[in-house]
Amino acid sequence: MALTSVPFMIFALITGIIYFALPKKQYRWVVLLIASGFFYVYNSFRYSAFILITMITVYLAARRMADISAETKAEVRSHKEDWSKEQRKACKDASAKRRRRLLAATLLLNFGILFMLKYFNFLSGSIASLLGGSPDDAPQIHLLLPLGISFYTFIATGYLIDVYRDTVEPEKNFFRFALFVSFFPQIIQGPISQFGKLQHQLIEPHDPEWDNFKKGIMNISWGVFKKIVIADRVWIAIKAYNSNGGIHGGFIEGEEFAGYGGTAVLFIVLLYALQLYADFSGGIDISRGICQVLGIQLEANFRQPYFSRSISEYWRRWHITLGAWMKNYVFYPIAMSDLSKRISSGIAKSDFGATPAGKHLSKVFTTAMASFIVFMLIGIWHGANSRYIGFGLWNGIIIMLSAMLGPVYDSTRTALHINENAAWWKLFQMLRTFIIVLVGYVFDIAENFTNALQMLKLTLTDQSLSAFRDQVSTLGLTKQEYAAVAFCTLVLLYFSIRLEKLSLDTPADLLERRPGLVQWAALFLLLLCILIVGVYGPMSDPADFIYMQF
16 A cells, blocks of 8 residues: 555545544544554554564563663662662662663664564575575575564664653553554654654644645645656666666567666666655655644655755755664764763874864764764665665765865865855755765665676766667657656756745745645646656556665
8 A cells, every 4th residue: 555556545534534523532543543553454464563572662661661760769769868879879870770771672672673684684695605605595584574664663762762861751551652653654664753753743632724734735746746757757767777687788678788888877877866856755745744634743854955065964954864863873872982082082192183183083083983884874774785885885984084074175165265155166066965976876776786886887987878869768768758757857846946945844835825826726737747647557567665675
């Protein structure tokens, strides 16, 4: 039941009607729980046990942490008169140690499940190869990934860490906690919500509001437009590229095909950049639109990322909630750890630390290394393939070097008398960042790390427009379809520029400033475009949302 399918739209509509029609408002959250449970079981019945394990273990661990803290406070109070300061400290330290052990065990269990399901086959085959055997003979786990396993694992474990840090109160009602973890609009591909920002919205009853309905429908339509008009159309060409053997070639309609050249590879990478953004952000728009109709505000996950002027800024604009999760639960613990402080202090106290370069390095080294580790983890999170290791390495190295070489960039810009606010310089930074992003996308498209390097080499050494003209016709799209994609991309670009300029979140916010007639005319044209140009129907082969596989 894909987010753009008719059955899902009917399911969401029925859920909304029952939600608002329920006379006892305090139980409306139960409607969302039942809907979320039905949606998950319908789409991933065989693997429902995994999300139940996460719900139960995280819920019990959080409750036990709270009990340990309450027991410790009560014990310290009861011995207020007869315990020394050292005894009170020893009691609190013992309590903290028990909580840490419980946290570590629960995280190990849940991330262990995620790791085994996603990476066991890859590691098993790799080990067999290293030992001189065949990967096919290695033990394998023949399971599909449970629906949304990465997203619900991150959502649940983020909540548990917040409870451990005492930044949120643990949820006492298991079923309310289950709703937070399994909430159906975000289970497929996020956003990765924080307990403190979402839970109260799920539990509080909401009344139907015309403004929420109007904005929600516009955002849903915008998401469907991006997904089935742009992303699914572009996917036809990317699928054809892979089916035809990529750069190595194969056979097309019985005739031998030598493989795509560098210009075609560059074209496919650009198409992939368009597809990935339209696919992922389109799905988020649909999820947020459904929630907006219900009166629930999901966190923003995109903010015109291709307008970024640095790779760091790009990652602050792309998949914002994943970046926030990594920053809160991975980056800060590493950057602020005792080991990181010792490394920084060691650099500062060395002879090199007395130089300007050494002083700068002592300040940024630990944060740069923490960023590198974060992006390696993001690469690994994307999947069990050497190409994702390359993706993480590329982004991690670029961000690490950017932090370390900051003074070099600044001095070079000053020496060249470059005005940071000049339009041409901003445009140059955007293009430079986009090229860096495109290199990372090559690893997404490639079969493996080696294939990615071969593709990159071709884009640098084999540019030929004449060869491209012959090869583009094998990518499964007609001239009319390319023209339709180009036109719709310009529409997407126009709205993106307007949103960026006005610092707005969605086209619904932009259209809100226009008269009602203009708003409904825009919605009508959008729906008309979906009906005419969209990829749908019994003869179509629409792509699953890309981030479902992660």
